[in-house]
Amino acid sequence: MTVVAEFPDDVFSGRGPGETAGPRRRRIGILIFDGVKMLDFAGPAEVFVEANQTLSAYDVVLLSPDGRPVQTSIGVRVGVTCAVTDSGRFDTVVVPGSELSPAKFVTADLLAAARHLAGHTRRLTSICSGAYVLAHLGLLDGRRATTHWKFTRELARRFPRIRVDSDAIFVRDGLVYTSAGVAAGMDLALALVEEDHGADVARRVAQSLLVYMQRAGGQTQFSAALAGPTPRSPLVRSVVDLIWTDPSYPYTVQTLAAHARVSPRHLTRLFREELGSSPAEYVSEVRFAYARDRLDAGHTVTEAALLAGYGSGEAMRRAFVARLGVSPKKYQQRFRTTVRAEV
Numbered sequence: 001m002t003v004v005a006e007f008p009d010d011v012f013s014g015r016g017p018g019e020t021a022g023p024r025r026r027r028i029g030i031l032i033f034d035g036v037k038m039l040d041f042a043g044p045a046e047v048f049v050e051a052n053q054t055l056s057a058y059d060v061v062l063l064s065p066d067g068r069p070v071q072t073s074i075g076v077r078v079g080v081t082c083a084v085t086d087s088g089r090f091d092t093v094v095v096p097g098s099e100l101s102p103a104k105f106v107t108a109d110l111l112a113a114a115r116h117l118a119g120h121t122r123r124l125t126s127i128c129s130g131a132y133v134l135a136h137l138g139l140l141d142g143r144r145a146t147t148h149w150k151f152t153r154e155l156a157r158r159f160p161r162i163r164v165d166s167d168a169i170f171v172r173d174g175l176v177y178t179s180a181g182v183a184a185g186m187d188l189a190l191a192l193v194e195e196d197h198g199a200d201v202a203r204r205v206a207q208s209l210l211v212y213m214q215r216a217g218g219q220t221q222f223s224a225a226l227a228g229p230t231p232r233s234p235l236v237r238s239v240v241d242l243i244w245t246d247p248s249y250p251y252t253v254q255t256l257a258a259h260a261r262v263s264p265r266h267l268t269r270l271f272r273e274e275l276g277s278s279p280a281e282y283v284s285e286v287r288f289a290y291a292r293d294r295l296d297a298g299h300t301v302t303e304a305a306l307l308a309g310y311g312s313g314e315a316m317r318r319a320f321v322a323r324l325g326v327s328p329k330k331y332q333q334r335f336r337t338t339v340r341a342e343v
Contacts, residue, residue, distance in 0.1 A: 026091035026196060028060045029121065031113060032080065033098075035105045038072040039182045040096030040127040047189035050205045057197060063087050065113035073099040084113040092192065093121040096185070097128030097148070106132050123192070125177040127185035134176070135159045143173040148181030186211055232274050235260050239267065240275075243283055247290040248309030253279045288319055292331070301328045 028048050030041050041062075048058040064070050067083030081087070095114055098105040114133045118124055126134050131147040132155065134140050141161040146152065152166035165171055170179035170188040179188040190211070194202035231237040239260050243251060256279050257264040271279050291308035295301070301313045305328075310316040313328075320328045 025056055025059050027089070028058050028092050028094065029063055029087060029090040029117060030060065030094045030096070031063050031065075031084065031110075031117060032070050032072075032078060032096065033064060033105065033107075033110050033113075034070050035098045035100045036070060036072050036096050037098050037128065037182065038074050038076065040098075040130065040185055041094065043183060043186040044094055044096075044127065044189035046209065047186050047193060047205055050208055051193050051197065051201060053208065054201050054204050055197065057193075057201075061087060061090070063113070063117075065109040084116050087117075088120070090117070090121040092123040092125060093117045094185075095124075095126045095130040095133050097126070097130040097132075097181070102129055102132040102151075105129075106136055111136055123175045123177065125179070125188060125192070127179050127188070128181040131155060131178045134178070135162060139176060140178070143176060144171050145173065145176075145178040146171045146180055147178060148184075150181075183211075233270065235262065236270050236274050239271075239279070240282070243286050244290075247283075247287045248307060250309070251279075251283050256283075284319075288323060291316055291319075291328070295328055295332045301332070304328065 028045075030045060032041055045060050045062075048060050051057045061082075062078065062080040063082060063084050064080045065084055067080060067086065069077050069079045071077050095117075110133060115137055118134075118137065118139060124134065124139065126147075128148045129151050131140065131145055131151070134145075135155065135158070140159065142163075144163040144165055145155075146165045146168040147155050149166060152164050155162065156164040156166075168180065169184045170177060170191065172191075177188060177192070179185055186209070190202050190206055193205055231240050239256050242256070242259055253264045253268060257267040260267055262270075268278055271277060271282060275282055277285065287308045287310065291304045291310065294304035294307050299307065301316065305311075305313045305316040308316065310319065317327050320326060320331060324331060
């Protein structure tokens with residue numbers, strides 16, 4: 001397994017091969033490739049460059065496996081400074097993700113380039129599905145990590161040695177950092193700036209870019225409701241359909257088992273095998289997803305709580321805070337429109 005090299009701090013002077021000494025600047029290497037998601041690398045790059053408005057902090061270097069320009073997810077061709085093998089050492093390396101599936105964009109050339117960079121950097125980071133590159137190299141084994149919510153379940157399945165956190169915006173484990181999708185790369189970059197130069201510098205960068213220093217809640221608030229496995233058997237399907245037909249009903253495992261004409265124990269076993277949860281947990285998930293859908297449709301918090309089967313608006317508020325880190329009202333204000341409410 002490739003390990004992230006631990007270089008002395010004075011290695012990261014901002015100097016590439018053959019460059020003369022100068023003010024200490026941290027070199028940020030960003031590995032891009034055909035199909036790379038534009039915002040995955042452009043967002044973090046802007047954060048580091050913006051920090052240079054406050055102090056001489058970073059040199060951002062775009063790299064590709066072979067030194068050739070790459071075509072991004074939006075069709076724009078982007079030139080690079082050099083090939084990975086000619087790039088020297090870095091303070092931080094960023095591996096972004098792609099709109100393409102990992103099976104398509106994680107190529108042998110990309111893995112070889114990332115492996116080389118992992119041995120020539122102090123910190124190693126990934127954005128979105130870039131975590132798959134680190135995972136294939138074994139760099140996330142035994143570590144806590146995250147990626148975009150669309151990929152967390154598959155990442156955990158394919159790489160069981162990774163402790164996948166499906167809700168985190170970004171995760172630090174030692175000197176390896178992973179983040180959720182797209183805009184979360186800017187959250188991670190701001191955290192790195194704060195780690196390097198303090199909260200005041202990071203705050204100025206955030207204010208200049210009009211982004212939050214730290215957003216409320218995790219990435220679950222952005223995910224599709226109940227994006228889990230589907231039932232395999234007609235029996236479990238019938239129970240699931242019943243729950244979705246009326247989420248407000250006070251279901252128990254006994255009432256659900258009676259509907260399916262099996263014992264509660266047998267139904268619980270089937271739910272765990274097919275859905276990865278108990279009947280009670282599934283009811284809770286459906287109720288929450290239904291309440292969130294009602295809020296998205298414009299219902300009030302009280303109406304959504306009633307329709308979803310929560311005993312009160314306060315009970316639903318506790319559920320939202322526990323799951324998303326925000327109240328139902330805050331959630332609705334955040335996702336219902338881009339127009340600011342009148343103060």
